[in-house]
Amino acid sequence: MNTDVDVLIAGGGIGGLVTALCLHKAGFSVQIYEASLTLKSLGVGISIQPHGIKFLYELGLAEDLDKLGIRARATQYYSRNGQFIYEELRGLEAGYNWPQYFVHRGDLQLLLWKHVLEKVGKSSVVLGHKLIGFESFAEHIEVKFLDRSSNEIVKKSAKLLIGADGINSTVRTILYPDEGPPVWSGVAMWRGVQRVDKLFLDGRTMLLMGNPNRRKMVVYPINANSICWLCNVRLDGPGAKLHKTADWNTIGRVEDILPLFEEMKIDFLDISNMIRTTEKVWEFPMTDRDPLPKWTHNRVTLLGDAAHPMYPIGANGAAQAILDAQALVQCFQRYGPTVEALEEYDNIRRTAATAVVTSNRQGGPQQVLRIVDEHSPNGFKDIRDIISKEETDATFNEYNRLAGFDPNLLNNEPNVFPNDETGKNTLANDKQKES
């Protein structure tokens, strides 16, 4: 049966774009249908761990990532009154062969678009087309899109369909019509980007402060002139009825958070001023979804947030979508664009991603902040009276292992495209440059 392409991808976010790049590189024909009418840099900062970066380097993004973002050196944890708790090294400094990056999410998406248009082709991305339905047949799948400009229905055929359409995925709703909206943690998140003349600390450090179960602040640089911040506030218990739609583009109000974060003080950053002088603030309810029993249904599967939306903890949301794309292309390399490939992808990735979703519900490595805050709300004399180094190290190591970024495992993992020079590890390249 002749189809328009091997694979149709619904959704041109980070997951969909990386999937298009790697499937094309492996020799399969792909086309992305994206609901948005235009390409705009949306969102604030995100952080991508070395396991995701390794694959982006293989896809030829190393140089561009260095221009776009910041190579992370460390994450530092502080109590709500600014007392230092713990420093966790990141990226190359933590022994990985690849850096961790802090970047603007929208800028990364635009960079990936550029690579897709250049490498896969100008017609590989169709904007303003929202997936509204699909039907599987013996040898192909027929997918229906609403052309939002003309209001007409467009039908396309492919061997397979990948639903990479985010936390409010239509593909997922069609597969699981009774699931309902995302599950709210009871925490509301406000986010913004502040323009600065000078970055704080060494310009490569993320700051985490407060108590994830009460009020938490995260701040990190995303380029030479901008820092991204997130304020989390618990408004209700886990599983409470969503107070706002889970829409990444909802505008927030500085007045709602400023009074709540005035108690947070730290000597190298004026937090109140940072919030007050940020031009635009967004609000999003911290949500995820209960893990699914199956992602693959015949000729359709889910990927990224459509498959496993998770709390933004541990710098994992985008990286897990990238790992999905990597696993998917490896299955295609083994089985071709077939139902078997999608089944194998489901087997490999669903359990792994579910473990991260579940761990993030428990707070991931940020549990350390909660423990310290609950035991010493007015500060501490010696952090070791509150939590031992062994307990802290064990929490971080366990999360790293579970989320798939154990440095020893990652550094020894073979490349997906072993005969390609593009993805040679940067540590080796950096050392060559220095010598």
Ligand SMILES: Cc1cc2nc3c(=O)[nH]c(=O)nc-3n(C[C@H](O)[C@H](O)[C@H](O)COP(=O)(O)OP(=O)(O)OC[C@H]3O[C@@H](n4cnc5c(N)ncnc54)[C@H](O)[C@@H]3O)c2cc1C
């Ligand atoms: C506008 C926006 C802003 C975001 N901002 C942040 C942020 O500031 N911080 C953060 O941690 N995470 C943010 N995220 C989420 C983050 O991008 C993801 O958690 C992560 O990168 C995984 O990406 P994804 O590609 O699976 O999903 P997403 O990034 O959500 O991408 C899904 C894509 O699918 C498109 N789409 C949706 N429905 C359809 C449909 N029916 N047919 C076709 N296309 C469809 C969407 O327009 C979107 O481009 C944002 C997501 C979006 C869409």
